[in-house]
Amino acid sequence: MEKSDIVNVSGRRVEKGRYVAPLLKGLAYTLKNFFSRPVTLQYPQEKTERSKRWRGLHRLNVDENGKLKCVACGLCARICPSQAITIIPYEDEGGTRYPKKFVIDELRCIYCGFCQEACPKGAISLTQVYDYIDYHRSDFIFDIEKLKNPKQFEFKGK
Ligand code: SF4
Ligand code: SF4
Numbered sequence: 001m002e003k004s005d006i007v008n009v010s011g012r013r014v015e016k017g018r019y020v021a022p023l024l025k026g027l028a029y030t031l032k033n034f035f036s037r038p039v040t041l042q043y044p045q046e047k048t049e050r051s052k053r054w055r056g057l058h059r060l061n062v063d064e065n066g067k068l069k070c071v072a073c074g075l076c077a078r079i080c081p082s083q084a085i086t087i088i089p090y091e092d093e094g095g096t097r098y099p100k101k102f103v104i105d106e107l108r109c110i111y112c113g114f115c116q117e118a119c120p121k122g123a124i125s126l127t128q129v130y131d132y133i134d135y136h137r138s139d140f141i142f143d144i145e146k147l148k149n150p151k152q153f154e155f156k157g158k
Helices: 020-034 075-079 114-118 144-148
Strands: 006-009 012-015 058-060 085-091 097-105 124-126
Touching (some): 058 144, 075 114, 097 144
Antiparallel strands (some): 058 124
């Protein structure tokens, strides 16, 4: 090969003409995407579809009377690998058990979903809410009231 057949492309020695096809291919790809619909979303007003299996903030579920389904058995707290759940059980005169205190530290949680799987009452679920933001660590300690409606903490912009 003649020395004059070699050119320097971005510091690489390339045979003359060999770079034209890849260059055109790259340009064609750029042009194609230049005229296609942008994938940028106007977050937080617009959000991408999340997988059905997405695991976000927890929700404590209630029955048709609005009462917590949780019977404070403690299985979820026991299985939690992050020790993120704290429960203080309470039993009324009729022998019905409720959580007097049910707290999840959402910053300790690794969103494994074990608590949801372990619950025999379907009392705890992981929702699709993933973008809760706040200023203090203590704001991420969710008590019963917060856990009843995590959807309200979904970020919608300021
Ligand atoms: S999702 Fe996993 S880490 Fe988070 S509270 Fe449940 S069991 Fe614990
Ligand atoms: S949420 Fe379920 S597993 Fe956890 S304490 Fe309540 S009933 Fe038991």
